[in-house]
Amino acid sequence: MLMEFFTWGAALSKNNPVAYGFLVMTTMAGLGVSIAVVIDLIIRLLGVNLGYYKKEFEDQLH
């Protein structure tokens, strides 16, 4: 199923390069957002504090 998608993408790169460009961009962006959300949940489940923290540079900002 997944391999069929990539084979279809390879054919698209030859037949319709513009559409392939958009396919690359949307696949990467979509996958990036999905993985970011999933890993965010995993990190929360591991009990890592992802909230606000005291930054060392704040005292120095004008």
Place this chain on the structure above:
Amino acid sequence: MVYMPVAGVEMAWWPLVLIGFCVGVIGGYFGIGGAFMVTPSLNIFGFPMAYAVGTDQAHLAGKSIVATFRHWKFGHVSVVIAFVFIIGTFAGVEVGAQTLMWLTKKGIAGPVVRWIYIALLGGLAIWMFYDYFANLRAARQSGRELTDKVGTKLSEWVHTKLNVPPMVYCKVTKIRISAWAIVFIACLTGLVAGILGVGGGFFRVPCMVYVLGMPTKIAVGTDLFEIVMSGAYGGLSYGMKGAVELLGATLMLVGAAVGAQIGTLTTKYVFGFFIRLLLAITISLACVSVVLKQIAYYFEVTYMKEFTALLTSKLGMKAAEVKNLTGGALTAQKKALMYQYMVEKLNRPDMFDAFSTNYLLTNLSQYIMLGSAVGLSLFLIFLCVRGILRERQERLAAVAAESQTAK
């Protein structure tokens, strides 16, 4: 092994995930794309070079989304500066790419690009080490901890004297700065990135810190936000040229997405100055790698012209066949082929000696990049795990102290 349908070759899947993971950790931590590490690493594992840059650019967009997501939550992203920066970057990259094409036409692109690389990386590394150790000495003398230093004399001048409208106010960094200053720096870094054919994050982050006076962590987050946009454009552009192996980019992104989370999370547990120190070390290693490549080029010059002439005159090879034989990556198969032609057919062992030195130095420079990517990411993982464990211990200690007070 997996079959790469666009490139039409078979290769193992794990090197792509590993490279993606390592560069993801490093990119998330430093706010860079890491193309200067990805391309030689892909070459070592036999990834088709025609698709290396495009595939790297494509996965960069996805990876930067993951890293920016986390930096955003930490409050490390200045949207206004990133948007002004992107205008200058695109203009600079375009001019740089045109310059590179002109240099390529003249046949001097390789050495010119490498000399710019060496001067830039070497100069930057020396300045960053000097800045780190000068501040470390000052911190020790005053008895305070070395955390981060916002601003330099140059950035103060930019903030106070360069009041050319329109002025931009950045809420995150609390700085008011002329948009022209940002556009100028973006153009300059974009120009260099365009000539070198890389993203230029390793140059942009120090410029944001030293010239625009941004805190290190905000420079890292802001640069990553900018890479989301430039990476998406790069992915689209290379995709339209058919130079992206989508399966390869997806495998790299899977590794990079996990790595980017670790790298970004690590910035929470270290001080800004420590990020600068590690970036200086990375830049130095990259500089050593390019120096080795330049020395290798000098060995290549000693035999290449005569070798191509002999291939045509003595062996009757056509120009395309000669290009096919002499061009491309220096792999073990290429070395065996060169032995066949240089020693067995042309009886020129001196040429093969020069080729062997070129082969050794080129591969050594690639292994330095791969080794530093793996070593650095392992060290960053260690820092991240140590930070998480310390944080947990502090939390448990606070809970225990609270319960004792309640009793």
